[in-house]
Amino acid sequence: MDQLGYYLATLVVYFFIYNILVWGLNMQFGVAGILDFTYITFFAIGAYTAGVLTAGPASATNQHYILGLSWPFLVAMVVAALVAAVAGLALGGVALRRLRSDYLAIVMVSVGTIVFDLIANNPNLFNGNDGLGGVPSPFNDILQLDPNTYLYFFVAFSGVIMVGLGLLSHRLTSSPLGRAMRAMREDLEVAEAFGKNSVRIRLIAMMIGCAYAAIGGALLIAFISAISPSGWLPPETFVIFAALLIGGRANTLGSVLGALLIPVIFVEATRFLPKSPSNPELGAALRNVAIGALIIASLWFRPQGLLPERRWRWKGPLPARGGQGIPDA
Amino acid sequence: MLAIGFGLVTASVLAIAAVGLTLQVGVTNLVNFAFADFLTLGAYLAWSMNVGWHLNFWLAAALASLGVGVVAVAANILVIRPFLRRRTPLVFLLIVTIGLSLILGNLNLAIWGSGYRSFDLPNQQPFHVGPMQFTSDQFLIIGISIAAMLGIRLLLSRTRLGKAMRSMSDSVELARASGIDTDRVTHVVWMLSGTLAGLAGVVLALNLTTFDTGLGANILFVIFAAMILGGVGSPSGAILAAVVLGLATEVSAVVVNSAYKNDIAFLALVAVLLIRPQGIVRMAGKN
Numbered sequence: 001m002d003q004l005g006y007y008l009a010t011l012v013v014y015f016f017i018y019n020i021l022v023w024g025l026n027m028q029f030g031v032a033g034i035l036d037f038t039y040i041t042f043f044a045i046g047a048y049t050a051g052v053l054t055a056g057p058a059s060a061t062n063q064h065y066i067l068g069l070s071w072p073f074l075v076a077m078v079v080a081a082l083v084a085a086v087a088g089l090a091l092g093g094v095a096l097r098r099l100r101s102d103y104l105a106i107v108m109v110s111v112g113t114i115v116f117d118l119i120a121n122n123p124n125l126f127n128g129n130d131g132l133g134g135v136p137s138p139f140n141d142i143l144q145l146d147p148n149t150y151l152y153f154f155v156a157f158s159g160v161i162m163v164g165l166g167l168l169s170h171r172l173t174s175s176p177l178g179r180a181m182r183a184m185r186e187d188l189e190v191a192e193a194f195g196k197n198s199v200r201i202r203l204i205a206m207m208i209g210c211a212y213a214a215i216g217g218a219l220l221i222a223f224i225s226a227i228s229p230s231g232w233l234p235p236e237t238f239v240i241f242a243a244l245l246i247g248g249r250a251n252t253l254g255s256v257l258g259a260l261l262i263p264v265i266f267v268e269a270t271r272f273l274p275k276s277p278s279n280p281e282l283g284a285a286l287r288n289v290a291i292g293a294l295i296i297a298s299l300w301f302r303p304q305g306l307l308p309e310r311r312w313r314w315k316g317p318l319p320a321r322g323g324q325g326i327p328d329a
Numbered sequence: 330m331l332a333i334g335f336g337l338v339t340a341s342v343l344a345i346a347a348v349g350l351t352l353q354v355g356v357t358n359l360v361n362f363a364f365a366d367f368l369t370l371g372a373y374l375a376w377s378m379n380v381g382w383h384l385n386f387w388l389a390a391a392l393a394s395l396g397v398g399v400v401a402v403a404a405n406i407l408v409i410r411p412f413l414r415r416r417t418p419l420v421f422l423l424i425v426t427i428g429l430s431l432i433l434g435n436l437n438l439a440i441w442g443s444g445y446r447s448f449d450l451p452n453q454q455p456f457h458v459g460p461m462q463f464t465s466d467q468f469l470i471i472g473i474s475i476a477a478m479l480g481i482r483l484l485l486s487r488t489r490l491g492k493a494m495r496s497m498s499d500s501v502e503l504a505r506a507s508g509i510d511t512d513r514v515t516h517v518v519w520m521l522s523g524t525l526a527g528l529a530g531v532v533l534a535l536n537l538t539t540f541d542t543g544l545g546a547n548i549l550f551v552i553f554a555a556m557i558l559g560g561v562g563s564p565s566g567a568i569l570a571a572v573v574l575g576l577a578t579e580v581s582a583v584v585v586n587s588a589y590k591n592d593i594a595f596l597a598l599v600a601v602l603l604i605r606p607q608g609i610v611r612m613a614g615k616n
Binding site: 037278285 | 359360362408411412417419420421423424425427428429430431432434435436438439442443546547549550553554557586588589592595598599602603
C-alpha cells in the first residue's frame with residue numbers, strides 16, 4: 001500500500017508540474033497565438049539554471065558544470081524563471097518582430113536543435129550528455145525528512161506553487177492584457193489598428209510562457225534531482241502541445257484536463273506497454289506515434305478542445321444592422 | 330581544399346533536398362515539418378532493400394526514393410488535403426505537419442530501431458580532381474545531384490506540367506481559373522517532393538557512411554535555411570543557396586568545432602529572415 005501511495009504521490013507531482021507547463025504554453029499559443037515549437041528548451045533552461053544554482057561546487061563531485069552556488073531553491077527558481085524569460089525575450093525579439101507564423105516556427109525549431117546540441121555536446125556547461133545529477137532536494141537540509149515523508153512535503157510544496165501560478169494565469173488571460181493578446185491571435189492588423197503594440201504584447205506573452213516553462217523545469221529537477229538531454233528531446237514540446245490542444249486552448253481548466261489526460265494518464269499508461277529487447281526505443285516511439293495521431297485527430301474532430309475557450313457574448317438586444325446609429329448604405 | 334570538396338558533396342545532397350522542399354512549399358504554400366522524416370524513411374527503405382534483400386544499391390536507392398514519393402502523396406491525400414479543404418488556419422496546419430512528423434519519424438524508429446546502419450557497398454577508391462579528393466561514391470553523389478537538378482529544370486521549363494506547377498506557385502486561384510487541374514498537379518508535386526526527399530536521404534546516408542533515425546532531423550534546419558535563402562518556391566535559388574551553405578558549413582568546420590558546423594546555416598537563416606525575407610533570388614510575383 002505504501003508503494004502505491006509513493007507511486008501516486010509521484011504522479012501527482014508530475015501532474016502539478018505539467019499543469020504549469022501547459023499553462024505557460026497556453027499563454028504563448030492558446031492566448032497569444034505564438035507557435036513556440038521549442039517550448040521544451042525553456043523548460044530545460046529553467047531546470048539547468050535551478051540545478052547549477054542550488055547544487056554545490058562541481059569540484060566536490062565527478063561532474064562538470066558551471067556555477068554550483070548552493071543557493072536556496074526559491075531564489076534559484078525565481079532566477080531560473082528570469083533567465084528563461086530573458087532568453088524568450090531575445091528569441092522573440094528577433095523572431096516575433098516581422099515573421100509570418102511559418103517562418104517563426106522554422107526559427108523556433110532551429111533554435112531548439114542548436115541549443116540542444118550546444119548543451120549535449122558541451123560537457124563543461126551542464127555535464128553534457130551524461131546530464132546534471134545530485135541536485136539537492138529543496139528545504140531538506142532544514143527539514144531532514146525521510147524520503148517518504150519528504151515526498152508528501154514536495155506534493156504540498158509544488159501544489160502551492162501550481163495553484164499560485166494557475167490563479168495568476170487565469171487572471172492574466174481575462175485581464176485587458178490577455179484580451180489584447182487574444183485579439184492579436186485572431187487578427188494582428190485589427191488589433192494594431194486599435195493602437196495595440198503587437199510586438200510588445202506578444203513579447204510579454206512569450207516571456208510569461210518561458211517563465212512558466214522554467215518554473216516547471218526547476219520543480220522537476222528539484223524533485224528528481226537530475227536532468228539529462230534525453231529528458232527533453234524535441235518531441236516533448238509536442239506532448240505539451242497535445243495536452244493544450246486536447247484540453248482546450250485559452251481555458252485554464254482545459255489546460256488542467258489536458259495535462260491530466262496526455263502527459264499523466266496517457267504517457268504513464270504507455271509506460272506499461274510490452275518492452276522489446278531488440279528495440280529498446282519501441283515503447284517511446286509508439287507513444288510518440290500515438291501523440292502525433294492524437295494531435296491530428298483532435299484538430300480534426302474537436303479543434304476547439306474538450307473545454308473550449310469561453311467567448312464573450314453580447315447579452316443585450318442586438319445592435320441594428322450596419323452598427324449603432326449608422327443607417328444601412 | 331579538401332573542405333571545398335566536402336562542401337561540394339554536402340551542397341549536392343542539400344540541393345536535392347532543398348529543391349524538393351521548395352517546390353512543395355511553393356505550390357502548396359505550407360511548410361512541411363515532416364520533410365526530415367521523408368529523408369530518414371528514404372535512407373532506411375534503401376537500407377532494407379540493399380542489406381535485407383541484397384538488392385543492388387542503386388536500384389534500392391531508386392525504389393526507396395519512389396516509395397517516399399508515394400508516402401508523401403498518401404500523407405497529402407489522407408491528412409493535409411482534408412484540413413486544407415476545411416480551410417484550417419495556417420498555424421493549425423503547421424501543427425498537423427508536426428503531428429505527421431511525429432508519426433512518420435517514430436514509425437521509422439519503431440521499425441528500424443535506434444542503432445547505426447550502413448549500406449552494403451564495395452570498398453571505396455579515393456578519387457583526385459585537382460587538389461580535391463573524393464571517394465567514388467561522393468563523386469557519384471555530385472553526378473546524381475546535377476542530373477536531378479537538370480531534370481527538374483527541364484520539367485519546369487519545357488513541359489506543360491512544369492508550367493502548371495510554376496503558375497500554381499504564383500497563384501493557385503488563377504491557375505485553377507485558367508483550367509489547370511490543381512489537384513492533379515498537387516499530387517505530382519508531393520510525389521516529386523517526396524521522391525527528392527527520399528533520394529536526398531539515401532545520398533546523405535551514403536555520404537555519412539553510417540546513419541541512424543536522426544538522419545533527416547539533424548539537417549532539417551539547414552534544408553529550411555537553403556529554401557529560405559534561395560527564396561521559397563524557387564528551385565534555382567535553392568540550388569544556389571545549397572552551394573553557398575554546403576561550402577560555408579564544411580569550410581567553417583575547419584575553423585570551429587565540427588559539431589557546430591550546421592550552426593553557420595542557422596546564422597544565415599536568421600540573417601536572411603531579418604534582412605531579406607524574400608531570399609537571394611527574387612521571384613516575380615512572389616513576396
